[in-house]
Amino acid sequence: MLEARFGSAACALHEGRDHGVRGRCASGQGNQHMKRWIVGGVVAWLSWSCGSVSSLGGGGGFGAEAGATVGGVKDLALARSKVRAGEVPDVEDLAYEGLYAEHDLPVSGPACRDALCVRAAGAVVPDFGASSSSGWVQLGLSSGVDLTTFRRPALNVALVLDNSCSMGTDKMEAVKAAGLKLAGLLGPDDRVSVVRFDDSAQLLAAAALPDVESVRRTLAPVRAAGGTCIECGLRLGLDQLRAAKSATRANRVLLFTDAMPNVQATGASEFMTLLTQAASEGLHVTVFGVGLDFGQALTTQVSSVEGANAVFLADASRTQQVFDQDFDLLVTPIAFDLRLGLTPAAPLTVTDVYGVPGQAPTEVATTVKTVFLSRGRGALVAKLSGGVAADAPLADLTLKFRPAARPGEAAHAPKEVALTVAAPPATAGGYADPGVRKALALTRALTGLRLAVASHHAGNGGAAQQARAAVSLLEAEAAALGDAALQPELEFARALAGLLEAR
Numbered sequence: 124m125l126e127a128r129f130g131s132a133a134c135a136l137h138e139g140r141d142h143g144v145r146g147r148c149a150s151g152q153g154n155q156h157m158k159r160w161i162v163g164g165v166v167a168w169l170s171w172s173c174g175s176v177s178s179l180g181g182g183g184g185f186g187a188e189a190g191a192t193v194g195g196v197k198d199l200a201l202a203r204s205k206v207r208a209g210e211v212p213d214v215e216d217l218a219y220e221g222l223y224a225e226h227d228l229p230v231s232g233p234a235c236r237d238a239l240c241v242r243a244a245g246a247v248v249p250d251f252g253a254s255s256s257s258g259w260v261q262l263g264l265s266s267g268v269d270l271t272t273f274r275r276p277a278l279n280v281a282l283v284l285d286n287s288c289s290m291g292t293d294k295m296e297a298v299k300a301a302g303l304k305l306a307g308l309l310g311p312d313d314r315v316s317v318v319r320f321d322d323s324a325q326l327l328a329a330a331a332l333p334d335v336e337s338v339r340r341t342l343a344p345v346r347a348a349g350g351t352c353i354e355c356g357l358r359l360g361l362d363q364l365r366a367a368k369s370a371t372r373a374n375r376v377l378l379f380t381d382a383m384p385n386v387q388a389t390g391a392s393e394f395m396t397l398l399t400q401a402a403s404e405g406l407h408v409t410v411f412g413v414g415l416d417f418g419q420a421l422t423t424q425v426s427s428v429e430g431a432n433a434v435f436l437a438d439a440s441r442t443q444q445v446f447d448q449d450f451d452l453l454v455t456p457i458a459f460d461l462r463l464g465l466t467p468a469a470p471l472t473v474t475d476v477y478g479v480p481g482q483a484p485t486e487v488a489t490t491v492k493t494v495f496l497s498r499g500r501g502a503l504v505a506k507l508s509g510g511v512a513a514d515a516p517l518a519d520l521t522l523k524f525r526p527a528a529r530p531g532e533a534a535h536a537p538k539e540v541a542l543t544v545a546a547p548p549a550t551a552g553g554y555a556d557p558g559v560r561k562a563l564a565l566t567r568a569l570t571g572l573r574l575a576v577a578s579h580h581a582g583n584g585g586a587a588q589q590a591r592a593a594v595s596l597l598e599a600e601a602a603a604l605g606d607a608a609l610q611p612e613l614e615f616a617r618a619l620a621g622l623l624e625a626r
Contacts (some may be wrong), residue, residue, distance in 0.1 A: 140332040160477035188235055188272075189329055191264040191457060192501030194493035195426045195480025196221040199599050199615075200437035201412065206618050208415060211626070213580065215420040217573050219477040219484065219504075226608055227499040229558040230263030235554035238457050238526065239494060240265045243545045244555040245517045245623065250506060251567040251574075252592065258471055258507035258517045260544050261559045265500045268458060273496070277312035278531050279330065280305075281360035284342070287321045294413045295347040298379040301411060301436060302342060304446050305377060309333035314372065316363035317341050320356030321349030322386045330367035353378075354385035357397060357408070364406050370531050375430075375454055376408040382418030385523040391424035402429040409453055411436055411445075427461055427481025429492040449498065456527040458494040463503065464521035465489070471509040477566050478503045484570075494524070502562045513549040520544065558602060564600035564609065568593045572616060579623055590620035 202212035230242035246259040246373045282302050284597040286295060302317075309315055310333065317328040317338060329342045357376065364374040388394055398408055406432030410422050417435060426433035432453060436442045445453070465487075467473050475484045478501075479491055491503070508518060520542040526535035547555040554560040571593030579586035594616045 157532065171276065175180075181478075187266045188229075188265040188500065189270050190227065190497040190500040191239055191266045191494050192224045192497040192499065193220055193461075193478060193480055193491045193503070193566040194425055194430070194432045194456075194495060196419075197224045197432055197434045197453070198437075198441070199225065200416055200435035201415070203615055204435070204437045205415055206615060206622060209622065210415065211576055211579055211619070211622055213419065214573050215423055217569055218423055218480075218575065219566065219569060220480050222569055222612075223478050223502045223562070224497070224499065226561070228261070228263060228502040228557075228562045229500045230261060230264070231556050231558065232263075235265045235267040237256050237267050239524075240267065241522060241540070241542075243520060243542050243544045244559045245546050246554045246559050246563055247513070247546050248553045248563060250558045251570040251596065252589075256511060256553070257474075258467075258509070258546060259558075259559070259563055260465070260505045260507070260518055260520070261562050262463070262503040262505075262520075262522075263500055263558065264494060264502065266496055268457075268496055270498070273451070275455050277372040278309065278314070278454060279367050279369060279374045280309065280313060280315045281318060281330075281363045281365055281376045282306070282315060282338075283320065283356045283360040283376055283378045284317045284345065285321075285351065285353070285356065285378075286319045286345050286347050287349055287383075288347050289351060289381055289383050289416070290347040290414075292347065294381060295345070297413055297436070298411075299342045299345060301413075301442065301446075302377075302379060303335065303339055304331050305450070306338040307335045308446060308450055312365050312372070314369075316360070316367065317344050317361045318356055318363065320352055322352050322355075322357070323345075324350075324352065324355035324359040324539075326359060326363065328498050330363055333582055351384045353380060353382070353384040354388035354393070354397065355386070356380075357394070361401050361406055365404070367498040372453065373530050374406045376406070377411065378408055379411045379413065381414040381416055382410070382412060382422050383416065384418075384421075391421050394421070394425045395428055398425065398428040398431060402431075406588050407431060408459075409433065409457070424481050427479075427492060430456055430495065432495060450495045452498065455496045456493050457496050459492065461491040461494055461522065461524040461526045463491070464523075465505055466519045466521075467509075468516040468518060471507040471511065473505055473518075474508045475506040476503065477505070483534070500558075504562055504566050511546055513546055515546050517544045517546050517608040560600065561604055561606055561609070564597065565605070568597045568600075568612065568616060571596065572619060575619070575623060579626065586626075587620060587623040590616065590623050594620050 196218045202216035205212045230244045232242040242263040247256050314330045315333050316330040360376040410433035412435040422433045473487045476489050477484045523539045575586045575589035597613045
């Protein structure tokens with residue numbers, strides 16, 4: 124088990140389309156009970172939660188060491204919401220990086236004293252549904268940044284709000300309330316502009332000092348209508364960032380949407396091209412999703428771009444966590460272009476890499492575009508096939524990345540480190556570390572759930588059995604680890620299995 128430390132903690136820091144619109148709006152906006160729950164929860168919370176201005180409390184239950192997690196999708200909140208509403212989620216709703224980001228996945232090692240620390244550990248256990256063991260490598264991501272004293276950089280923010288007809292009244296009001304809350308989190312060193320879009324985009328307020336009452340008046344008349352030109356909103360929002368760009372502020376679009384574009388750009392590649400160009404200018408995006416019909420597949424790809432991430436505002440608890448606890452972390456990258464070179468020891472071969480934003484687990488070429496500061500310690504997981512012996516080498520790792528500079532700092536030189544990971548000794552029960560066992564419990568169980576929902580949507584048999592097997596795996600691992608954080612995953616897996624059995 125080894126640790127690599129990078130950087131300094133001090134430095135880290137319309138014919139057919141129109142028809143689709145009318146049809147969707149006429150047919151309603153998804154599950155009405157769920158929409159009322161989401162909106163009611165957000166508004167009820169906003170009535171009492173005051174938040175802070177660019178300051179954070181302690182470790183949030185994760186201990187003194189801060190975390191670091193990859194960009195991309197930061198939760199499984201959409202999948203959980205669908206299951207609660209009696210719907211079977213899609214495979215895209217079950218992203219490994221989203222699950223990892225919801226948990227603390229530590230790997231033991233020396234105390235982290237730098238902005239980004241990477242520890243590595245191995246395991247030898249079967250994959251989901253397999254009889255023979257595979258080799259596994261977990262990269263544990265953490266940070267030495269002190270969250271009790273951390274202050275995010277000043278921000279130049281563009282609030283970009285979707286007011287297309289697919290948003291409906293309920294989602295629209297939830298988005299307005301969330302946008303207003305975010306305006307209240309900004310301080311005197313920040314600047315905020317406001318854009319709304321349907322089948323075109325409109326600037327509602329140019330970049331200015333944050334003023335909650337002014338933003339409230341600006342958003343009050345906005346209503347849901349028209350098509351969905353996310354491209355229009357993004358372009359206008361990015362233009363506002365460019366107009367107010369300053370060497371002392373980080374630049375970020377905060378996009379609130381259900382991610383169902385039907386005007387101009389609609390494909391992931393088009394958005395990724397737009398946002399990749401923006402990222403080269405230091406302009407990044409965070410997507411805040413709403414509604415059970417949220418376009419998760421599109422968002423998964425878009426949020427894999429440099430500097431990007433995405434969260435789903437499912438209910439009051441999640442919304443409170445995102446805004447009052449995690450907002451400053453969501454907008455604070457600490458590394459870019461983390462490239463993992465993994466050379467397995469003979470006769471092993473790399474078969475899967477889990478947790479890379481926008482990448483299917485079967486893809487081995489691995490570049491994580493962004494690592495963000497977080498509360499929970501994050502992970503990447505690789506699976507190796509072939510004969511594995513206790514104490515034998517599993518893989519040699521080479522890690523390269525570009526440290527993120529705070530606004531006004533000179534660019535940091537790229538960093539590189541080499542690690543070697545070995546299989547645990549025979550006396551370790553297959554795992555080098557309890558944190559690795561937890562990460563693999565989540566990985567293997569989610570693999571089973573993804574197989575189950577894929578079988579269900581393809582009309583194949585066996586979906587419920589696959590889900591039940593994932594439940595059994597989680598039951599055994601939760602009992603072995605005694606980790607209360609696995610209980611919600613067990614409940615989610617049981618609920619999904621129950622849905623599949625009833626179909």
